[in-house]
Amino acid sequence: MTYSGAAQAKDARESLGRALAALQEDPNIPPDVLAVAQNIAKAVGALFEAERASSEPDGKSSVRSALGSLSQTLALLQDVRGEHHGIQTATETIARAMSVLFPLTTVPSRAPSAPPPAH
Numbered sequence: 229m230t231y232s233g234a235a236q237a238k239d240a241r242e243s244l245g246r247a248l249a250a251l252q253e254d255p256n257i258p259p260d261v262l263a264v265a266q267n268i269a270k271a272v273g274a275l276f277e278a279e280r281a282s283s284e285p286d287g288k289s290s291v292r293s294a295l296g297s298l299s300q301t302l303a304l305l306q307d308v309r310g311e312h313h314g315i316q317t318a319t320e321t322i323a324r325a326m327s328v329l330f331p332l333t334t335v336p337s338r339a340p341s342a343p344p345p346a347h
Contacts, residue, residue: 231287233332234279240294240325241275244268247321250314260308264301264318271297271325291332298322298329 231237251257251265271294278290305319 231278231281231284233287233291234281236328236332237275237278237287237291237294240328241272241279243321244272244275244325247314247318248272250317251312253314254312258308258310258312260304260310261312261315264304264308264315267297267301267304268318268322271295271301275329288333291329295326295329295333298326 248265248268251261251268254261257265274290274294274297278287278294281287281290301322302319305315305322308315
């Protein structure tokens with residue numbers, strides 16, 4: 229059995245990966261932007277785990293972890309002082325990813341089907 233939200237986790241991970249790449253294009257990445265990039269990378273890792281999860285609870289736990297990192301990232305984005313071309317992309321991507329991921333944490337888990345009664 230695999231995690232039912234794996235496809236959404238993959239889509240979110242891939243879009244966050246593109247945002248991360250946009251932030252990392254600058255070889256002289258400012259420290260505040262580097263902190264944003266590090267948190268996005270944590271979320272990408274958690275979503276990779278969600279894609280590979282073998283159960284609903286494990287998948288949901290990984291998605292919750294990714295959402296936690298993304299929430300922290302939004303807070304960090306508010307403190308970015310310099311102009312960086314990847315910040316706008318990252319902000320929009322995080323918002324979209326969170327809107328896809330949040331429902332995955334609130335839907336009831338699929339319960340394994342009970343074996344048929346023995347006759």
